[in-house]
Amino acid sequence: MANVFDVLKERGFIAQCTDEEGVRELLGKERVTFYIGFDPTADSLHVGHFLGLMAMSHMQRAGHRPVCLVGGGTGTVGDPSGRTDMRKMLTDEDIEHNCNCFKEQIARFIDFSDDKALMVNNGEWLRKLNYIDLLREVGAHFTVNRMLAAEAYRSRWEKGLTFLEFNYMIMQAYDFMELVHRCGCKLQMGGDDQWSNIIAGVELIRRKEAKSAYGLTFTLLTKSDGQKMGKTAGGALWLDAEKTPPYDFYQYWRNIDDADVEKCLALLTFLPMDEVRRLGALKDAAINEAKKVLAYEVTKLVHGEEAAKEARAGAEAMFGGGTAAADIPTFTLSAEEMGTKLVDFLAKHDVFASKSEGRRLIAQGGVTLNDAKVKDADYCLQEQDFSDGTALVKKGKKKHYRLRKD
Structure with a gap:
């Protein structure tokens, strides 16, 4: 079986890695426990999260063990990464509800049977922390000037960064260290906007635990013009069928720009790369066949085969030039x-x-x-x-x- 690091790299997932050769060697010689965090900022995951779920699924298929962390603790603060203003403060009830929604959705993509994966909530440990103990045991390993150099903080410096948000990096680093203790986690993965937070965890573990830990980020899901993918006239592209119906979801991928087809096929489907490259090389009107394949495959993964078939049939009836379309x-x-x-x-x-x-x-x-x-x-x-x-x-x-x- 090919090393999953090579699979992720060929498909275009990997953006940055703390030690590329070290991670590749680790993934090739043992079953690695790794984690990805999902903060409960809404009651549904969106298509940006789906990229992380795909990376996690590739890792699990290669025999590694995912830890899916929902942010019942970090969600009380809110990640400032990629934000120009402070996130809306959520109530404890909202956070608990959103975490439960995330757990249900994640279970559609990751196999949790027989210890093949773990689901954890960082509220279990972060909400119990003594503030003075945290400052002494963890805060001593962070320098303010190093933290302010992180893009998430630097970009907010002029508009204002609250002390609440300033603690987020420390909380995420603590998560990584806690998962080292709880389940032998060795690798944290996340979107490329999480690079500074991930490095903080790797360095905290090295300094405080004298252990090796690794970080890997995957590319953000963007269009060829650099804009974030997943925005529609109706808002975000959600994975919840009640918020974004399967037909709408299908049509989004059916309508993407020609230049984005091959990248999306590689990142968001399990089609073999030879087929991805063949479809991505189609030109002019023929590229529409590749878009139909993309729309069907992604909708099938998110909403199931039956929903994908119904969405495809609905699109053909409406846009395919048949009797329904003619009227x-x-x-x-x-x-x-x-x-x-x-x-x-x-x-x-x-x-x-x-x-x-x-x-x-x-x-x-x-x-x-x-x-x-x-x-x-x-x-x-x-x-x-x-x-x-x-x-x-x-x-x-x-x-x-x-x-x-x-």
Whole structure:
């Protein structure tokens, strides 16, 4: 069996590693216990988390043991990484509810039978810590100037960084050390925005425990233009079918840019890399077949095979040119109109009696674009909204309209 480090590297997961040769050697010679943390900032995981779950699944398939850590403790503070402002403070009840939702979702991707994986909550130890003991035992191993050099803190310096958030790095480092004690954890993995926090844990273990520990980050899920992937007209792309229905989820991947297809196939499916490269090399109209494969495979992993088949059939009926599609009123969007407000365009074509009616329906949740609920009455039509030059609008539950790009 190939070393899983090589598998992750070939598929494009690995961004940074504290000791590439050391991690590769470790993963090749023993069953390694590793962990990834998930802070309960919402009641569902989103597509950014899915990348981490895929990396974790590759590791488990290679025989290693995942520790899935939900942040019942760190969630009380909130990670400042990638933030321009302080996160919303959550109540203990919200945190507990979100952690339970995460546990249920994670179990769909990771096998927890027969000690193949562990699920832990850092609230078990972080909420019991004595503050003075933490300062003396752990705080002494951190220097303020080193912490302020971390991107998560440096980028917040001008706008203000609360002392509450300043403690987050120490809490995450403590998690790693605690998992060393509890289950022999040797490796922490996470998104590349977690690099500074992961290094802090590796160094704390080396200084306080005199043990080797390793860190590895995987690439963030971004589009070819550098923007974060997973944002829609209706908000984030959630893994919960109630928040993002399987059809909406399928359509998101069906509509991604040509340049992102091969990367997403490599990161978000288990298709062999030869097939990934073949599909990614398709050009012009043929690339749409690769997008259909991507949409189906990702939806199948997240929502199950039956839901994926239903989503695919629904998309074919709506966009495939059959009888159902032929009956839908169609409006053509000129090149000059690209970027116009959706509500303005639809009012122009009498979908709404007036712009104010359109805004009212959007506020009531009665308008969807490609089956993603439109939340912003000022939303402007974009190139990415059109699959094969086509977008679908629903007014209420029964009225469908097709927008065709000129």
